[in-house]
Amino acid sequence: MASSSPRPPLVAVPFLDLVTPHQQLENELLDVLRRALVRAAFVGGSEVEEFEREFAAFAGADGCVGVNSGTDALRFAYQALGTRPGDEVVTVSHTFIATTESITQAGGVPRFVDVNDATLTMDPAAVEAAITPRTVGIVPVHLYGQPCDMDPLLAIARRHGLWIVEDAAQAHGARYRDRPVGTMGAMAAWSFYPGKNLGSCGEGGAVTGNDSTQLGVVRQLREHGQSRKYYHDIEGYNGRLHAIQAGFLRVKLPHLNGWNEGRRRAAALYRQALADIPEIRLPVEADYSYHVWHLFVIRAERRDRLQAHLTARGIGTGLHYPLPLHLQAAYQNLGLGPGSLPATERAVGEILSLPMFPGLTEDQVGAVAEGIRDFYSGS
Numbered sequence: 001m002a003s004s005s006p007r008p009p010l011v012a013v014p015f016l017d018l019v020t021p022h023q024q025l026e027n028e029l030l031d032v033l034r035r036a037l038v039r040a041a042f043v044g045g046s047e048v049e050e051f052e053r054e055f056a057a058f059a060g061a062d063g064c065v066g067v068n069s070g071t072d073a074l075r076f077a078y079q080a081l082g083t084r085p086g087d088e089v090v091t092v093s094h095t096f097i098a099t100t101e102s103i104t105q106a107g108g109v110p111r112f113v114d115v116n117d118a119t120l121t122m123d124p125a126a127v128e129a130a131i132t133p134r135t136v137g138i139v140p141v142h143l144y145g146q147p148c149d150m151d152p153l154l155a156i157a158r159r160h161g162l163w164i165v166e167d168a169a170q171a172h173g174a175r176y177r178d179r180p181v182g183t184m185g186a187m188a189a190w191s192f193y194p195g196k197n198l199g200s201c202g203e204g205g206a207v208t209g210n211d212s213t214q215l216g217v218v219r220q221l222r223e224h225g226q227s228r229k230y231y232h233d234i235e236g237y238n239g240r241l242h243a244i245q246a247g248f249l250r251v252k253l254p255h256l257n258g259w260n261e262g263r264r265r266a267a268a269l270y271r272q273a274l275a276d277i278p279e280i281r282l283p284v285e286a287d288y289s290y291h292v293w294h295l296f297v298i299r300a301e302r303r304d305r306l307q308a309h310l311t312a313r314g315i316g317t318g319l320h321y322p323l324p325l326h327l328q329a330a331y332q333n334l335g336l337g338p339g340s341l342p343a344t345e346r347a348v349g350e351i352l353s354l355p356m357f358p359g360l361t362e363d364q365v366g367a368v369a370e371g372i373r374d375f376y377s378g379s
């Protein structure tokens with residue numbers, strides 16, 4: 001009666017599970033909605049102020065200004081630091097366009113530099129080489145949840161009198177040599193887009209920093225440039241954080257460190273399960289990093305076919321990001337053609353983001369690993 005051993009059913013693995021954490025917190029989240037309906041304070045107000053205090057404490061900053069997105073957080077930070085038309089801001093091409101469209105919106109010009117091949121974050125030597133008399137600032141992006149190598153960047157900034165704005169949209173809770181990300185530059189910008197390590201149930205963002213004058217300008221910019229109601233010192237924007245989102249964020253913030261630990265557990269499981277596949281390279285956690293694994297990004301031979309193979313098995317994956325900014329149609333005016341940023345251009349053809357979220361189970365990691373192994377063994 002020997003039957004061939006049945007193949008276990010394939011385990012579908014979503015790229016991201018945004019359902020379970022909200023179900024687990026459903027009652028507290030619904031309380032936020034009820035509270036908002038009773039208070040009828042929907043934009044700004046005490047819920048936002050409470051969140052700002054709590055997030056500043058979490059981030060190790062003196063102050064926090066809640067805004068309506070990470071993109072506006074970046075723009076307001078650049079503007080509060082005095083960016084003027086034609087000012088150059090050095091940042092990476094291997095990031096989401098929000099990092100740089102906000103530079104342009106603030107009047108500046110992005111200067112793209114290459115990444116370190118091992119970490120895929122800003123290469124300090126490339127930054128040094130990109131500085132011109134028009135350079136005013138540097139924007140390190142703590143990509144995928146891994147801090148940039150900040151000490152050399154801070155030294156360059158000091159030597160040339162430049163500011164640093166940390167793009168911390170993917171790195172809530174990460175640390176660089178025991179310093180929390182967001183505390184090393186003049187200001188930091190955060191996103192609370194739903195899929196981030198700390199996400200609202202809509203749009204949201206924040207600026208943190210230690211200079212109350214600069215944070216005051218951010219506060220004005222988010223609210224039509226007013227210092228008090230209907231008195232406008234400057235023109236600003238409609239850039240406020242909604243009270244309901246602030247309330248949701250207050251429910252979630254106490255869970256963030258635990259969720260980050262869950263991501264680190266999942267990353268460790270991947271590391272074991274994928275260790276012996278020669279066709280892929282695993283992401284590194286630099287010795288200076290406490291990585292919070294917003295994304296787990298491998299580098300793979302025959303990447304597109306591997307991705308299609310995983311998709312067919314019900315395994316969600318992503319590309320972060322498929323086309324570097326300097327080669328996007330939107331940035332052809334900067335005149336950087338193919339070949340100008342070799343490490344970035346090599347990486348984008350190989351990167352593949354695997355499923356990553358705090359509750360990822362050992363079985364799910366096993367299913368992803370089996371899918372990858374299966375592809376390369378040609379079965």
Ligand SMILES: *Cc1c(COP(=O)(O)O)cnc(C)c1O
Pocket residue numbers: 069070071072095096098099141167169170190191192193204205
């Ligand atoms: C998400 C993200 C942003 C922008 O945040 P939004 O809240 O979506 O506007 C900026 N930079 C990086 C690196 C991001 O991942």
